[in-house]
Amino acid sequence: xxxxxxxxxxxxxxxxxxxxxxxxxxxxxxxxxxxxxxxxxxxxxxxxxxxxxxxxxxxxxxxxxxxxxxxxxxxxxxxxxxxxxxxxxxxxxxxxxxxxxxxxxxxx
Amino acid sequence: xxxxxxxxxxxxxxxxxxxxxxxxxxxxxxxxxxxxxxxxxxxxxxxxxxxxxxxxxxxxxxxxxxxxxxxxxxxxxxxxxxxxxxxxxxxxxxxxxxxxxxxxxxxxxxxxxxxxxxxxxxxxxxxxxxxxxxxxxxxxxxxxxxxxxxxxxxxxxxxxxxxxxxxxxxxxxxxxxxxxxxxxxxxxxxxxxxxxxxxxxxxxxxxxxxxxxxxxxxxxxxxxxxxxxxxxxxxxxxxxxxxxxxxxxxxxxxxxxxxxxxxxxxxxxxxxxxxxxxxxxxxxxxxxxxxxxxxxxxxxxxxxxxxxxxxxxxxxxxxxxxxxxxxxxxxx
Numbered sequence: 348x349x350x351x352x353x354x355x356x357x358x359x360x361x362x363x364x365x366x367x368x369x370x371x372x373x374x375x376x377x378x379x380x381x382x383x384x385x386x387x388x389x390x391x392x393x394x395x396x397x398x399x400x401x402x403x404x405x406x407x408x409x410x411x412x413x414x415x416x417x418x419x420x421x422x423x424x425x426x427x428x429x430x431x432x433x434x435x436x437x438x439x440x441x442x443x444x445x446x447x448x449x450x451x452x453x454x455x
Numbered sequence: 456x457x458x459x460x461x462x463x464x465x466x467x468x469x470x471x472x473x474x475x476x477x478x479x480x481x482x483x484x485x486x487x488x489x490x491x492x493x494x495x496x497x498x499x500x501x502x503x504x505x506x507x508x509x510x511x512x513x514x515x516x517x518x519x520x521x522x523x524x525x526x527x528x529x530x531x532x533x534x535x536x537x538x539x540x541x542x543x544x545x546x547x548x549x550x551x552x553x554x555x556x557x558x559x560x561x562x563x564x565x566x567x568x569x570x571x572x573x574x575x576x577x578x579x580x581x582x583x584x585x586x587x588x589x590x591x592x593x594x595x596x597x598x599x600x601x602x603x604x605x606x607x608x609x610x611x612x613x614x615x616x617x618x619x620x621x622x623x624x625x626x627x628x629x630x631x632x633x634x635x636x637x638x639x640x641x642x643x644x645x646x647x648x649x650x651x652x653x654x655x656x657x658x659x660x661x662x663x664x665x666x667x668x669x670x671x672x673x674x675x676x677x678x679x680x681x682x683x684x685x686x687x688x689x690x691x692x693x694x695x696x697x698x699x700x701x702x703x704x705x706x707x708x709x710x711x712x713x714x715x716x717x718x719x720x721x722x723x724x725x726x727x728x729x730x731x732x733x734x735x736x737x738x739x740x741x742x743x744x745x746x747x748x749x750x751x752x753x754x755x756x757x758x759x760x761x762x763x764x765x766x767x768x769x770x771x772x773x774x775x776x777x778x779x780x781x782x783x784x785x786x787x
Contacts, residue, residue, distance in 0.1 A: 362511040362539060366463045387460030392511055395676070397704075399460035 349416050349442050353453040357411045361393040361450050365405060373402045393450055403427065407438055411451050416442070464508040464733050465706045469718055472498065472529060474518040474710045478545050479582030482609055482651055484642035484719055485518065491711040493728060495525055499532050501712060501727045506536035508732040514541045516718070518710065521548040527560045534561030541565065543607060546593030547586060554596035565597050566605040566634065571614050572624035580613055594628045605632035605678075610661060611651040618664045622672055630675070635665055637681040637784070640773040641719040655786035662687055685762035686787055698764025702745040706736070716745055719769035744778055754781045 349355065366388055373383045387399035389408065400408055406426070410419045419442075420435050427434065445451045474488045493501065505513065513533055520526055520542050530540055541564040542557070549557075549567075557565065567590050571577040574587035597604045606625050608614065614621065625633040637658075640648050653661065662679065666689050669677040682698045684690065696703045701717035708714055712728040714735055715721065724742065725735035736742065745768055754760050765771060766782025774783045 362466075364509045364511070366460065366509075368463055369461065390460055390462060390466065392466060395678075397466075 349439060349446070349453050351416060353455060354413050354415050355411045355419065355442060356413055356452050356454060357408070358393060358450055358452060361391055363389060363391040363408070365389045370402075377402075391450060393448075396448060398448070398450070403437075404441060407441055408445070408450075411442075411445075462704070462736075464736055465510055465704060467512045467514065467705045468505060468510055468708055469705060470513045470515055470708045471517045471710050471718070472515055472520060472526070473523040475522045476517060476519045476545075477522060477547055477583070478519065478586065480643070481580055481582065481647055482611065482638065482642075482644040484639060484644055486642050488642075488709060489711045489713070492523075493710070493712050495528075497712070497728050498525075498529060501708075502529070502533045502538065503536060504727060504732055506533075506538055508736075510538065510732075512539035512541065514543065516543045519545055519548070521553065527556055530557070530560035530562060539563060543568065544593070545581065545586065546590035547583070549589075549593035549596055551596045551599065554593070554600035554602065557597075558600040558602050562602055564603040564605060565593075566607045566632075567593050567597075568607045568609070569624075570608050570611075572617065572620045576613055591628060594630060598629055603632075604628075604630045605634055605676075606630045607634045607636055609636045609638060610653075611638045612653060613651075615653055615657060615661045618661070618668050622668050622675065622677070626672075626675055632676040632678060634678045634680065637679075637683070637767065639719040639767070640770050640783070641721070645773055653784075655784055658683070658784045659686075659786040662689075681767065681784075682763050683766040683782055683784055686759050686785070690762070697762055698748065699745070699766075699768055701768065702739075702742040716741060717769055720772055722772075741778075749779050751777070751779045752781045753785070753787070754779075757787055759787055 369386060370388045373386050373388055376383050383402050386401060388402050389400045389405040391398040406423060407419060410422055416439060419438055424431055424434060442451065446453060473492055474485055474490055521544055534540055540562045542562055543566045546567045569577060569590050570580050577587040578584050594604050608621055622633065638644060638652050662684050665679055666687060706714055706716065707718045708727050712726045713723045714725040714727055715723055722741055724739040748764050750760050750765065754765050765779060766785055768778045770783050771780040772778050
């Protein structure tokens with residue numbers, strides 16, 4: 348599990364892209380106040396494993412640029428209507444899943 | 456936060472930059488394909504088009520890519536665009552110097568075709584005496600150059616009972632991956648089907664053994680690219696899609712730029728030099744049909760259909776003329 352002292356880094360061998368049409372649809376849906384959790388907006392591929400991430404997952408992924416968990420939560424909190432504790436738990440759980448699959452690494 | 460997704464472009468392209476070849480393989484799918492090749496500048500522009508569309512990787516095949524005089528320049532250009540590069544080769548021309556040049560040009564993985572652990576069996580199948588020895592040497596040169604290697608083995612009548620030998624051979628050669636390619640009924644593979652293909656029951660036995668080997672062998676990635684393994688409750692790890700990946704994750708491009716759903720489906724759906732790749736990917740009626748297959752014949756009512764989606768569309772099309780027909784290899 349990622350600790351507050353650790354920084355979070357995308358594995359540079361992961362190939363990934365955002366799907367621009369899907370992203371545009373999600374942004375429009377968000378403006379209308381609709382749920383977008385089920386729509387994938389990015390695809391990640393590494394070592395024979397592929398992942399499709401929804402909008403929040405993609406935003407977390409893009410923030411895995413060497414900042415710690417606190418930094419990711421602080422960046423996302425103003426953008427999503429969610430309590431900080433809930434967001435932190437969701438982000439932490441998602442990061443641990445990505446780390447277990449080798450898509451990100453933690454550094455002290 | 457993981458979801459199903461509709462991709463807006465293929466993730467990978469199998470790209471035959473040339474169709475010339477120095478071998479005479481008994482199962483060759485492309486022997487009768489066009490010898491026309493895209494001019495250098497057009498090919499480089501097509502790679503840019505693929506990169507702009509968001510394609511992750513290209514795998515050069517053919518033909519024998521090492522016979523293309525511009526391979527290294529093409530690879531450097533593709534790598535500079537951010538495309539991940541790999542290649543399939545028969546290994547004949549791959550000496551130490553070439554391996555180093557491939558590494559410097561940006562290749563991260565090279566697959567070498569080896570169809571038997573027994574040199575004479577491989578040489579006879581590939582039609583060139585001494586080809587097994589050159590292929591083994593190529594694996595060594597690649598490894599020494601720091602390029603990841605895989606062994607590509609076309610499973611057919613000459614090797615289907617030799618799983619353990621093939622695995623031991625791959626380990627002996629230090630390959631990181633062993634790809635068991637299922638036999639396709641395309642090109643010479645179709646005309647020699649009676650000689651080379653297995654019965655559905657023999658495919659079942661092969662896949663039982665291959666899946667057991669995959670489970671057992673640690674440190675060697677055994678890849679089975681056949682959707683029919685869903686009949687045994689197995690899937691290739693990490694796959695985003697059910698059924699065949701062709702037209703869902705990948706496309707094939709021929710030496711003249713023609714786009715086909717895969718190398719074994721001889722249906723042209725566009726041309727990379729002329730057409731918009733994302734538009735072809737989105738609007739092709741053939742791809743639409745492959746992504747939304749309908750069960751016919753014994754697939755109707757089969758409990759496994761949801762996972763295998765009728766198996767390999769290329770085989771179904773080759774033998775029945777209909778992509779939706781049940782895979783002729785199916786034993787269910």
